[in-house]
Amino acid sequence: QVQLEESGGGLVQPGGSLRLSCVASGSVPSFYTSAWYRQSQGKERERVAIFTGGGRTVYSDSVKGRFIISRDNEKNTVYLEMHHLEPADTADYYCNLVINPRQNYWGQGTRVTVSS
Secondary structure, eight states: OEEEEEEOOEEEOTTOOEEEEEEEEESOOSSOEEEEEEEOTTSOOEEEEEEOTTSOEEEOTTTTTTEEEEEETTTTEEEEEEOSOOGGGOEEEEEEEEEETTEEEEOOOEEEEEOO
16 A cells, blocks of 8 residues: 655745645555646646656646656655746646556645635
């Protein structure tokens, strides 16, 4: 079992920045995929960034050029740096860790609100 705990959400003005963190604990393997998803009210959950076991990163078009995903394997922590935030980025952000299709873990979410 793996447990994920996100932190770093909050209220930020448009154009501002935030950094989300997600710490994994438990039986964390050496090779896995990390991802950040978000869900706005009334919308489906959207994947915004992936960090693969090989270190490759992939971003959704909606955040490309503004968000950066990174991972510290020694700390079992994945980060999401968010810059030039817009009101449309307001959502609950969820950390995801996938070892294989049967081992797919989620955090409890952290809320990001972009508003003046």
